[in-house]
Amino acid sequence: MEYAARERIPVTPRGAGTGLSGGCVPAAGGIVVSTERLNRIIDIDPADLIAVVEPGVITASLHSASEALGLFYPPDPGSCAFCTLGGNIAENAGGLRGLKYGVTRDYVMALDVVLPDGRTFQAGSRTRKNVTGYDMARLFTGSEGTLGFITGAVLKLIVLPEAKAGFLAAFDTLEAASEAVLAIIKSGITPSTLEIMDSVTLKAVASFSGRNDLDYGALLLIEVDGHEEDVARQSGKLLDALKNSGAKELRQARDAAEQEEIWTARRSALTALARISPSVILEDATVPRKEMTSMVRAIRSVAGKYGLLIGTFGHAGDGNLHPTIITDLRIEENKNKVKAAVGEIFEAALSLGGTLSGEHGIGIMKSSYMESELGAAGVEAMRAVKDAFDPQGIMNPGKIFV
Amino acid sequence: MEYAARERIPVTPRGAGTGLSGGCVPAAGGIVVSTERLNRIIDIDPADLIAVVEPGVITASLHSASEALGLFYPPDPGSCAFCTLGGNIAENAGGLRGLKYGVTRDYVMALDVVLPDGRTFQAGSRTRKNVTGYDMARLFTGSEGTLGFITGAVLKLIVLPEAKAGFLAAFDTLEAASEAVLAIIKSGITPSTLEIMDSVTLKAVASFSGRNDLDYGALLLIEVDGHEEDVARQSGKLLDALKNSGAKELRQARDAAEQEEIWTARRSALTALARISPSVILEDATVPRKEMTSMVRAIRSVAGKYGLLIGTFGHAGDGNLHPTIITDLRIEENKNKVKAAVGEIFEAALSLGGTLSGEHGIGIMKSSYMESELGAAGVEAMRAVKDAFDPQGIMNPGKIFV
Numbered sequence: 001m002e003y004a005a006r007e008r009i010p011v012t013p014r015g016a017g018t019g020l021s022g023g024c025v026p027a028a029g030g031i032v033v034s035t036e037r038l039n040r041i042i043d044i045d046p047a048d049l050i051a052v053v054e055p056g057v058i059t060a061s062l063h064s065a066s067e068a069l070g071l072f073y074p075p076d077p078g079s080c081a082f083c084t085l086g087g088n089i090a091e092n093a094g095g096l097r098g099l100k101y102g103v104t105r106d107y108v109m110a111l112d113v114v115l116p117d118g119r120t121f122q123a124g125s126r127t128r129k130n131v132t133g134y135d136m137a138r139l140f141t142g143s144e145g146t147l148g149f150i151t152g153a154v155l156k157l158i159v160l161p162e163a164k165a166g167f168l169a170a171f172d173t174l175e176a177a178s179e180a181v182l183a184i185i186k187s188g189i190t191p192s193t194l195e196i197m198d199s200v201t202l203k204a205v206a207s208f209s210g211r212n213d214l215d216y217g218a219l220l221l222i223e224v225d226g227h228e229e230d231v232a233r234q235s236g237k238l239l240d241a242l243k244n245s246g247a248k249e250l251r252q253a254r255d256a257a258e259q260e261e262i263w264t265a266r267r268s269a270l271t272a273l274a275r276i277s278p279s280v281i282l283e284d285a286t287v288p289r290k291e292m293t294s295m296v297r298a299i300r301s302v303a304g305k306y307g308l309l310i311g312t313f314g315h316a317g318d319g320n321l322h323p324t325i326i327t328d329l330r331i332e333e334n335k336n337k338v339k340a341a342v343g344e345i346f347e348a349a350l351s352l353g354g355t356l357s358g359e360h361g362i363g364i365m366k367s368s369y370m371e372s373e374l375g376a377a378g379v380e381a382m383r384a385v386k387d388a389f390d391p392q393g394i395m396n397p398g399k400i401f402v
Numbered sequence: 403m404e405y406a407a408r409e410r411i412p413v414t415p416r417g418a419g420t421g422l423s424g425g426c427v428p429a430a431g432g433i434v435v436s437t438e439r440l441n442r443i444i445d446i447d448p449a450d451l452i453a454v455v456e457p458g459v460i461t462a463s464l465h466s467a468s469e470a471l472g473l474f475y476p477p478d479p480g481s482c483a484f485c486t487l488g489g490n491i492a493e494n495a496g497g498l499r500g501l502k503y504g505v506t507r508d509y510v511m512a513l514d515v516v517l518p519d520g521r522t523f524q525a526g527s528r529t530r531k532n533v534t535g536y537d538m539a540r541l542f543t544g545s546e547g548t549l550g551f552i553t554g555a556v557l558k559l560i561v562l563p564e565a566k567a568g569f570l571a572a573f574d575t576l577e578a579a580s581e582a583v584l585a586i587i588k589s590g591i592t593p594s595t596l597e598i599m600d601s602v603t604l605k606a607v608a609s610f611s612g613r614n615d616l617d618y619g620a621l622l623l624i625e626v627d628g629h630e631e632d633v634a635r636q637s638g639k640l641l642d643a644l645k646n647s648g649a650k651e652l653r654q655a656r657d658a659a660e661q662e663e664i665w666t667a668r669r670s671a672l673t674a675l676a677r678i679s680p681s682v683i684l685e686d687a688t689v690p691r692k693e694m695t696s697m698v699r700a701i702r703s704v705a706g707k708y709g710l711l712i713g714t715f716g717h718a719g720d721g722n723l724h725p726t727i728i729t730d731l732r733i734e735e736n737k738n739k740v741k742a743a744v745g746e747i748f749e750a751a752l753s754l755g756g757t758l759s760g761e762h763g764i765g766i767m768k769s770s771y772m773e774s775e776l777g778a779a780g781v782e783a784m785r786a787v788k789d790a791f792d793p794q795g796i797m798n799p800g801k802i803f804v
Contacts, residue, residue: 045692046587046588047584047587047588047691047692048690048691048692049587049691050690070590091533092533092537094531094533098530098531099530102508103531105537105540106504106508115779115783119779119782120779121776121777121779121780121783122776122777122780123780125688125755125756125757125775126690126755126756127688127689127690127720127721127722127755127756127757127760128500128501128688128691128720128721128722129496129500129505129688129717129720129721129722129757129760129761130688130757130759130760131493131494131496131544131759131760131761131762131763131764132757132758132759132764132768132772132775132776133764133772133776133780133781133784133802134541134544134545134784134787134788134802135494135507135537135540135541135543135544135545136780136783136784138507138537138540138541139536139537139540139541139787141537142533142536142537143536143537158592159590159591159592182449185448185449185451186448186449188472188561189561190560190561226632227632227635229631229632229635230628230629230631230632233629233631286527286529286530286531286532287529288450288452288528288529289449289450289451289530290447290449290450315531318529318530318531319529319530319531320529320530320531353527353528353529354527354528354529355527355529355531355532355534356534357532357533357534358529358531358532358533359531359533360533361533362533362534362535366534370534370535373527373534374523374524374534374535375523375524377517377521377522377523378523378524378525378535378538379535380521381517381523381538381791382535382536382538384790384791385536385541385787385790386536387790388786388787388789388790389783389786400535400536
């Protein structure tokens with residue numbers, strides 16, 4: 001970093017390259033610094049409930065190393081089998097367990113940071129409480145590599161829930177499924193996972209995986225966890241809420257294998273949709289949970305208006321939808337359609353009190369929309385932070401800001 | 403703020419004035435802006451699990467308003483009956499439930515912010531996931547009024563646990579109690595509260611409240627919560643862990659009233675200690691939980707070295723201790739002793755991987771120690787953020803930075 005600062009060469013940090021907003025793409029050229037070989041889990045401490053890791057550790061490796069000790073690192077982005085913890089931190093990655101367990105940010109305790117001029121410091125500490133000055137650990141979390149380089153992290157772990165149960169609930173329409181989500185929350189339980197898939201996505205998954213049992217208007221995929229009796233209690237409340245919400249079909253996974261099958265189907269959604277057509281544009285618009293039905297309608301109306309195929313799936317419990325446009329961008333006309341459609345999807349999300357990005361970041365994909373959410377003052381405040389850390393603008397330029 | 407910026411007048415935000423590091427003291431004179439009349443709970447939404455509040459709402463008012471709807475706002479600083487949510491946010495207040503439920507930061511979703519030049523923006527959003535640019539909501543949380551003024555907040559709520567159980571466990575020494583904390587965590591349960599009090603504090607509380615049942619070397623006060631069966635299960639594991647840790651006496655609160663009595667005793671610790679002598683210096687050194695026994699020994703050794711009476715109590719589950727020096731600062735010699743003792747307590751905490759402040763903030767009390775924890779680069783990075791937001795230095799000057 002000292003060399004790059006002296007020579008004013010752009011530096012782009014890179015984990016596994018699985019990000020969905022272009023965070024690790026060296027948009028202005030320069031040096032790409034890979035964390036590939038910073039891949040050690042240095043310590044997992046059951047007394048302090050922390051993991052000390054290097055940024056290149058694959059997320060799923062921390063999952064399995066923790067679980068072997070009866071501990072749990074909840075953040076699980078869809079790409080957790082191959083993405084890295086450093087990338088997760090830089091993008092503040094979410095995943096399927098956000099509703100009950102939060103996102104990456106909620107598990108970052110301390111970060112070793114290299115500033116754009118080569119100086120280093122530790123943001124945060126190994127303590128569970130820390131209010132010594134500004135919350136730099138969280139400022140760096142989600143900063144998309146634009147403020148400095150993360151070379152190490154102390155992550156919070158929790159105790160692994162002893163049991164879980166998985167459910168499928170089918171509905172005639174996406175709206176009905178979306179309303180059922182509210183009924184579940186109102187029943188007083190907090191599922192560890194609460195996912196939604198629409199008919200476009202379900203057809204794609206069915207064709208991708210050779211399943212013939214997914215012919216529904218919409219599906220909710222739900223998991224509850226806790227200790228044995230608690231799982232039974234939550235399952236009862238969940239089934240009641242689903243029945244009262246008009247679920248057409250209700251199925252509980254008989255065992256761990258069938259449960260895993262449910263999540264495999266969900267995790268294959270993007271891959272399955274991407275096979276349909278040469279281009280896939282995955283969005284990340286997120287709204288307050290209560291507005292999800294309105295958002296679902298807005299997406300459908302945009303699809304109709306531009307004659308675009310849009311598959312919608314996502315983390316319904318968080319109001320975090322992934323409307324995914326399936327098209328062929330080699331055809332010029334489609335580019336304009338997609339651009340207009342994406343703009344209208346953002347507009348709808350913002351008008352419902354939502355945000356441009358729930359968990360994928362801004363990167364190079366959404367920087368031009370920042371002001372529509374944050375206003376000039378909000379973008380300028382972020383810009384001032386960027387300039388304070390990186391006055392030369394060498395740290396991952398071209399991201400977040402236009 | 404526009405007026406103050408134009409005239410370069412310092413502005414200090416103030417809630418209820420209960421902070422413990424001097425955050426709301428107008429150290430450089432100027433204007434004090436009170437949130438006293440910004441005291442409305444605007445909305446509590448059971449579907450979105452959020453509360454929309456003004457900054458002057460008393461924390462306990464949000465507790466009771468939420469609980470009336472079966473919802474729960476966990477942060478509960480010791481002063482929750484009279485402190486304000488705005489102050490809690492500005493200081494990132496902790497409290498007794500940090501171990502299981504985290505601190506104020508973990509419940510802040512969005513903040514309405516007035517910048518030092520009068521411009522306004524919303525940091526964060528009403529969505530549970532948000533990665534649109536930097537995490538400004540958390541940057542303002544714990545910024546001690548040095549970056550701008552908070553005029554509104556959207557706070558996350560969770561579902562209220564249906565049951566709880568309270569326990570007292572007495573030990574011969576503070577070290578033994580501290581080791582028992584580790585045994586509890588290793589047993590796989592996460593108590594909602596796990597507090598520690600030493601013999602100095604217990605004597606003070608006994609004398610303050612006229613109780614004669616607190617004559618122990620140290621006491622742990624523990625609460626577990628959840629639904630009925632889960633509370634029973636956790637209670638069993640807890641009692642086993644305590645018995646195996648050599649607890650001299652073990653008592654379970656028979657009912658809610660007795661449980662409340664336990665917490666009243668704990669909450670009166672500071673008041674009780676403060677009655678002993680004219681001056682009370684409350685510290686907030688926090689260490690990784692595993693190092694708590696070492697920290698307890700270091701505090702005792704500092705007390706012996708300077709001949710000071712130090713009562714220690716705090717949030718043992720978080721490694722967040724409040725060593726409290728009881729003295730008379732009208733005597734010049736004591737000032738030097740206290741200064742040296744406080745310095746050595748911080749040194750011990752930092753050498754154990756801890757932090758200067760777990761939940762009280764830096765304010766005017768600890769600014770001179772910042773560099774010992776963060777190094778020059780760490781303090782300069784924070785300073786750069788401060789200058790980016792407040793180039794004129796009118797926002798609560800004299801806090802955090804020397």
